[in-house]
Amino acid sequence: xxxxxxxxxxxxxxxxxxxxxxxxxxxxxxxxxxxxxxxxxxxxxxxxxxxxxxxxxxxxxxxxxxxxxxxxxxxxxxxxxxxxxxxxxxxxxxxxxxxxxxxxxxxxxxxxxxxxxxxxxxxxxxxxxxxxxxxxxxxxxxxxxxxxxxxxxxxxxxxxxxxxxxxxxxxxxxxxxxxxxxxxxxxxxxxxxxxxxxxxxxxxxxxxxxxxxxxxxxxxxxxxxxxxxxxxxxxxxxxxxxxxxxxxxxxxxxxxxxxxxxxxxxxxxxxxxxxxxxxxxxxxxxxxxxxxxxxxxxxxxxxxxxxxxxxxxxxxxxxxxxxxxxxxxxxxxxxxxxxxxxxxxxx
Numbered sequence: 001x002x003x004x005x006x007x008x009x010x011x012x013x014x015x016x017x018x019x020x021x022x023x024x025x026x027x028x029x030x031x032x033x034x035x036x037x038x039x040x041x042x043x044x045x046x047x048x049x050x051x052x053x054x055x056x057x058x059x060x061x062x063x064x065x066x067x068x069x070x071x072x073x074x075x076x077x078x079x080x081x082x083x084x085x086x087x088x089x090x091x092x093x094x095x096x097x098x099x100x101x102x103x104x105x106x107x108x109x110x111x112x113x114x115x116x117x118x119x120x121x122x123x124x125x126x127x128x129x130x131x132x133x134x135x136x137x138x139x140x141x142x143x144x145x146x147x148x149x150x151x152x153x154x155x156x157x158x159x160x161x162x163x164x165x166x167x168x169x170x171x172x173x174x175x176x177x178x179x180x181x182x183x184x185x186x187x188x189x190x191x192x193x194x195x196x197x198x199x200x201x202x203x204x205x206x207x208x209x210x211x212x213x214x215x216x217x218x219x220x221x222x223x224x225x226x227x228x229x230x231x232x233x234x235x236x237x238x239x240x241x242x243x244x245x246x247x248x249x250x251x252x253x254x255x256x257x258x259x260x261x262x263x264x265x266x267x268x269x270x271x272x273x274x275x276x277x278x279x280x281x282x283x284x285x286x287x288x289x290x291x292x293x294x295x296x297x298x299x300x301x302x303x304x305x306x307x308x309x310x311x312x313x314x315x316x317x318x319x320x321x322x323x324x325x326x327x328x329x330x331x332x333x334x335x336x337x338x339x340x341x342x343x344x345x346x347x
Contacts, residue, residue, distance in 0.1 A: 056321025072301030084241035112154025
């Protein structure tokens with residue numbers, strides 16, 4: 001009975017979210033319930049509960065910094081010609097509405113594996129591939145789904161992914177061993193997903209011919225341009241750069257990020273290398289007018305990461321810390337271990 005009561009905070013949290021309550025309200029309520037149960041059932045002191053919540057939330061600080069820098073990199077890649085070079089190169093290679101989702105899936109899978117961040121990959125690639133999808137006549141929902149799948153792929157088996165590192169550490173498994181054994185299955189899933197995305201695009205009747213980017217952009221209505229100027233000025237810069245053309249060497253920042261990450265450089269260093277190289281090459285190509293404007297884009301990226309994301313992460317971290325303090329998930333972990341042991345014996 002006590003074990004079940006300890007699970008009521010997570011059950012309550014899920015129920016509140018399913019009812020449409022914002023997580024910024026649901027998470028604090030669930031945290032208060034968890035704290036109350038830790039006090040009543042395990043007789044934990046208020047100081048112990050507070051320390052558990054704060055210490056667990058502290059562990060998310062690096063992830064939040066990575067998220068902010070990744071959003072900044074997404075903004076920079078859109079406005080400095082990196083995104084435009086990706087679109088131009090893709091168009092030259094013959095990417096069409098039928099294949100744009102597959103390309104988005106594979107590229108984001110590589111980038112997320114290299115950087116170890118799904119949120120950062122999603123933030124950096126959605127702006128680019130949504131417009132590439134529009135230009136080629138692809139389906140935006142299919143493309144965004146492909147980006148989400150590719151982003152989560154690398155977060156699942158990336159050597160520098162926090163998800164991979166933490167889950168391996170909890171189970172006392174070497175990260176390299178986990179990646180080696182799970183990588184085969186993940187790659188098979190990636191291949192299958194690529195085929196399914198292509199089949200879905202074919203069944204939707206999406207065009208198989210490469211589109212003229214300039215003509216496609218010219219068809220965007222004036223009111224859309226006005227909304228973009230107000231809401232996302234960097235998107236306007238991206239589309240204008242695709243129309244006017246940018247040097248293909250502007251793709252180097254993306255290649256550099258991937259290469260450094262594969263080589264084993266830390267995620268934060270990879271992201272900053274992408275930002276710095278985009279600045280230098282952008283000044284050389286003329287897509288960055290001044291350092292001040294570049295810093296304004298970085299500031300906007302930081303702002304886009306948002307207070308909501310920070311607050312949500314802090315509250316869920318605090319909630320997890322209290323649940324860990326009273327070993328709320330121990331019965332579930334025992335059940336899983338027992339099941340896995342039975343499977344091994346039967347095998």
